[in-house]
Amino acid sequence: MSISSIKGLLSSYSPVSEFSPEHDLEKEYPLSLRHESDSESTAGSSSSVCREGAEKKESKLIDGRIVSDAIIGLSDGMTVPFALTAGLSALGDTKVVVFGGMAELIAGAISMGLGGYLGAKSEEESYRATLKETKQEIQNDPASVTDTIADVFAPYDLPSELVVELTRHLSTSPMLPSFLMNFHHTVQEPSGSRAWVCALTIALGYFIGGFVPLLPYFFVGPHGAFYALQWSIATMVVALFLFGYGKTCFVSGWKGSRNIRRGLIGGLQMVLVGGVAAGSAMGLVKGFQMLADAHQGQHDHQ
Numbered sequence: 001m002s003i004s005s006i007k008g009l010l011s012s013y014s015p016v017s018e019f020s021p022e023h024d025l026e027k028e029y030p031l032s033l034r035h036e037s038d039s040e041s042t043a044g045s046s047s048s049v050c051r052e053g054a055e056k057k058e059s060k061l062i063d064g065r066i067v068s069d070a071i072i073g074l075s076d077g078m079t080v081p082f083a084l085t086a087g088l089s090a091l092g093d094t095k096v097v098v099f100g101g102m103a104e105l106i107a108g109a110i111s112m113g114l115g116g117y118l119g120a121k122s123e124e125e126s127y128r129a130t131l132k133e134t135k136q137e138i139q140n141d142p143a144s145v146t147d148t149i150a151d152v153f154a155p156y157d158l159p160s161e162l163v164v165e166l167t168r169h170l171s172t173s174p175m176l177p178s179f180l181m182n183f184h185h186t187v188q189e190p191s192g193s194r195a196w197v198c199a200l201t202i203a204l205g206y207f208i209g210g211f212v213p214l215l216p217y218f219f220v221g222p223h224g225a226f227y228a229l230q231w232s233i234a235t236m237v238v239a240l241f242l243f244g245y246g247k248t249c250f251v252s253g254w255k256g257s258r259n260i261r262r263g264l265i266g267g268l269q270m271v272l273v274g275g276v277a278a279g280s281a282m283g284l285v286k287g288f289q290m291l292a293d294a295h296q297g298q299h300d301h302q
Helices: 003-010 040-059 064-077 080-089 094-140 142-156 160-171 176-184 194-211 215-219 225-252 257-301
Strands: none
Touching: 064 080, 064 094, 064 194, 064 225, 080 094, 080 194, 080 225, 080 257, 094 142, 094 176, 094 194, 094 215, 094 225, 142 160, 142 176, 160 176, 215 225, 225 257
């Protein structure tokens, strides 16, 4: 492994900004180290080609954080509102189910969105604090920073003279904060729009996921809650299974018998979780209703 190849790897990471929205460091460029030539021109051209190919590939992929936020919102939205509407159906009043379900959907979406927004803001603050501490350490304790740089390269079994040269070069480089943030702290600078995107993604995922079990109640009469519940259960069994299957296969892969089996297990797990939540809610509502009726009967008897 040559010094030019290492420089080609490090050149894929941009210097950290003063947390400006114009510098979005959330994109990672997977580069392969090449051992074929030690010339600076060869390393520069090969890293440039790798970056161009990675940029084209990155543009076709969805940001993993957005997918994660959507899964969080859909996962909660497909279980909590479903359990609530199923529980309210025990009362037999369609209006109560619809109004209660819509109120829970709106309140839950706002709450989930705010949680995502605050979480993303905390991530930004954590990044700023880490970057500030890193810059202070560079200024106040250069010897410790030198040891940190050497520790970063230690797992790669590089020649000692190469590590010394890289350490000496990075110690005086303006890209040193970027190097330490990316390779030592392993954190990337969030984009300026990260908080809002996170909030909207989680909130919309929650609302969409929770609106599915509520749909059948819009097409029945005032006292058709039990009939709508049957359609709601059937719809949610299919939706929960498809969501669990897709969520699992998105991570493990779509092709192959092993991935298909994992997807089926993930779908069944989601159906089981949703069924337990809905059954518990229905049981509690029915139990409260029986207690209320019993109390009312005793009161009338007296």
